Amino acid sequence: MDGQPQSPASVKAGMLVAVVGPSGVGKDSLIAGARTAFEDSSAVVFARRLITRPADEAGENHMPVSAGDFDQLEKAGAFAVSWDAHGLNYGVPAAVLDELAAGRVVVVNGSRSALGRFQAVFPRLLVVNVTASPDVLAARLAGRGRETREEIEARLARAVDPLPESFDVVAIDNSGVLDEGVDKLVSLLKRLASDVA
Numbered sequence: 001m002d003g004q005p006q007s008p009a010s011v012k013a014g015m016l017v018a019v020v021g022p023s024g025v026g027k028d029s030l031i032a033g034a035r036t037a038f039e040d041s042s043a044v045v046f047a048r049r050l051i052t053r054p055a056d057e058a059g060e061n062h063m064p065v066s067a068g069d070f071d072q073l074e075k076a077g078a079f080a081v082s083w084d085a086h087g088l089n090y091g092v093p094a095a096v097l098d099e100l101a102a103g104r105v106v107v108v109n110g111s112r113s114a115l116g117r118f119q120a121v122f123p124r125l126l127v128v129n130v131t132a133s134p135d136v137l138a139a140r141l142a143g144r145g146r147e148t149r150e151e152i153e154a155r156l157a158r159a160v161d162p163l164p165e166s167f168d169v170v171a172i173d174n175s176g177v178l179d180e181g182v183d184k185l186v187s188l189l190k191r192l193a194s195d196v197a
Helices: 027-037 067-075 095-101 112-121 134-144 149-159 178-196
Strands: 015-020 044-046 079-085 088-093 105-109 125-131 169-173
Touching: 015 027, 015 095, 015 112, 015 178, 027 044, 027 105, 027 178, 044 178, 067 079, 067 088, 079 112, 088 095, 095 105, 105 178, 112 125, 125 178, 134 149, 169 178
Parallel strands: 015 105, 015 125, 044 105, 125 169
Antiparallel strands: 079 088
């Protein structure tokens, strides 16, 4: 599967917000909180990724799909962007292009490794880089019990890698109480929706 991004010239009205950050930083929790805040709004929508991972394996509200079905969907042009990481396939549904063309702000759980593909597809892209202090990240990762100490240390080392300067980036520190991080994301999305409208 090639996973090559499509580049529709007509998608210029809305804005794609890609939320990225290291494992354990709380991206899923922030997105879930913001989704609740905007459940009665049509100005901000939340895209669900398709992932070749069971639905109950992680906190993300994704659509599980088999590897074979993912390959068929990708070949049929069902994804605006697709990529693979850590042995899994990820796809953002092509329907987000319609939402953007309608002038909406679309929020998606992104991936640092795929941001180049996002940039090639979405003319208006904002990257929300969720961070947390190393101590907080280490405690959250250890609390999940999925990784060894060595694996956690490797994740923490990658977490400090800076994003390329070619991206428009807003950082949200999620080291503290979850509600504070959610409030920061909601405030940002409200401003973006106002600007797009």
